[in-house]
Amino acid sequence: MSETLPPIPATAPPATPAPADLDRILRDPGFCRHSTGRVAVVEWEDGTGWSEPRIEPYGTLAMDPATLGLHYGQAVFEGMKAFRGADGSVSLFRAADHGRRLALSAARLAMAEMPVELFIRACAELVAADEHWVPGGYGQSLYIRPLLLATEAEMGLRPSRRYRCVFLAYPADPCFGSDFRPLAVTAATETVRAVRGGTGESKCAGNYAASLLTRTQAQAAGYDEALWLDGLERRWVEELSTMNVFFVWHDEDGPRLTTPPCDGSIVRGITRDSLLTLAGGLGLRAAEEPTAIDAVREGLRTGALAEIFASGTAGAVVAVGRLGTGDGDLFVGDGKEGPVTARLRAALLDVQHARTPDTHGWLLPV
Ligand code: COI
Secondary structure, eight states: OOOOOOOOOSSOOOSSOOHHHHHHHHHSOTBTOSOOSEEEEEEEETTTEEOOOEEEEOOOOOOOTTBHHHHHOOEEEOOEEEEEOTTSOEEEESHHHHHHHHHHHHHHTTOOOOOHHHHHHHHHHHHHHTGGGOOOSTTOEEEEEEEEEEOOBOSSSSOOSEEEEEEEEEEEOOTTOTTOOOEEEEEOSSOOSOOTTTTTTSOBHHHHHHHHHHHHHHHHTTOSEEEEEOTTTSOBEEEESSSEEEEEEEETTEEEEEEOOOSSSSOOOHHHHHHHHHHHHTTOEEEEOOOBHHHHHHHHHHTOEEEEEEEETTTEEEEEEEEEOSSSEEESTTSSOOHHHHHHHHHHHHHHTTSSOOTTOOEEEO
8 A cells, every 4th residue: 555645845844843853854854855945055156147046935947847957967966964063063064075976066067167266155054043953963064955956947958057056954864773783785787777977976866867767666676775887888887776886805915895987877965985094094994996796706606795785964874785696686794794894984973073183184164
């Protein structure tokens, strides 16, 4: 029997709920179930350029049905987070890197590129207004979703001359749950998400749409996610629909971390980059290295491949416990989270919650 859909909200959610309601939400926010009731908006128009950020109540977007962004897919987004530190202060994590990535995504889709300084200012103003919405639990955050959309109405195919960027904010647990239960994933053997030279590395809405059919089929078959292979040879592991992927190999010199290189069809994950950086500090060898699905299969059978995990802003760091390879299912180790995965997640969350010194300059206090 199908579930009843929740009604479309007729009014904006309250930006300042009663303290008891806010406490209840922040204790168990789930993933983006409750908007803070406020957004930041920045607009661009040909000839005028970028507006200053405005903080507005959350509300529906009124759009002409001929809007270019709806027909031809000029829509890119970011996923970033603000964390509460051990001392109660709130900081944005790697805001400039998210701003740069939004500009790269926009450039690939011939959209206006927002200056990084303006992007950071819009995020910071929104988080300052929503400071009371930032949860304090370890692993929890205020998830910020900047969406840049072409808003000009035009039926001919050409880049829009008008854009709007709406920054949404939600208190959030990690998207696959705060218990970090290991995921079951299965390699996509029939469809591809992206090809080199396409839009795979930009965070455009179309990439996520392209992943939905296979991801939904994987979920119906009992997996959490689809694991994408390269679009040309269908051989090289790329990423999951929502997260990058890492492997932990064991050889005589100890654990060695690898992740597929970002060569055009993989999202340049900021969590991915953070983990590659943090691995060095933990004394782990780490490399960006092409990995064939056959080598994964073989490594799991022989035990040379000890751990697989996924990384992303929304999900943080989550172990993969079971892998469908297109040729039967294999467990990763004993199917439980491995020690390298746990250490890397702790190292990341410790920096994000300012429990360890921010030696890389990743935190921007708000
Ligand atoms: C993120 O990790 O922030 C993303 O944008 C992935 C999204 C599909 C949840």
